[in-house]
Amino acid sequence: MLxxxxxxxxxxxxxxxxxxxAHVIPLGKPLLPARLxxxxxxxxxARQALT
Structure with a gap:
């Protein structure tokens, strides 16, 4: 889960x-596609490293 x-x-x-x-990542506006x-x-x- 992400x-x-x-x-x-x-x-x-x-x-x-x-x-x-709450495991929420805040991202500032404006959010460029590359940053997302x-x-x-x-x-x-990180998730794959745990499995």
Whole structure:
């Protein structure tokens, strides 16, 4: 399972604190396609390393 991705303009420390225990990755707007691909690839690699 991959963590949820939250695309938001709010990148405050409070948001990060709320996202961590929920396994949500906050990503700032505007989100470029290359950044989204990078995050997804990193998460997929981490998941594969656990299996």
């Amino acid at each position: 963590p949820a991705l939250l695309i938001t303009a709010d990148l405050s420390p409070e948001l990060h604190e709320r996202c961590l225990p 691909r990078q995050v997804l690839a990193t998460q997929l690699q």
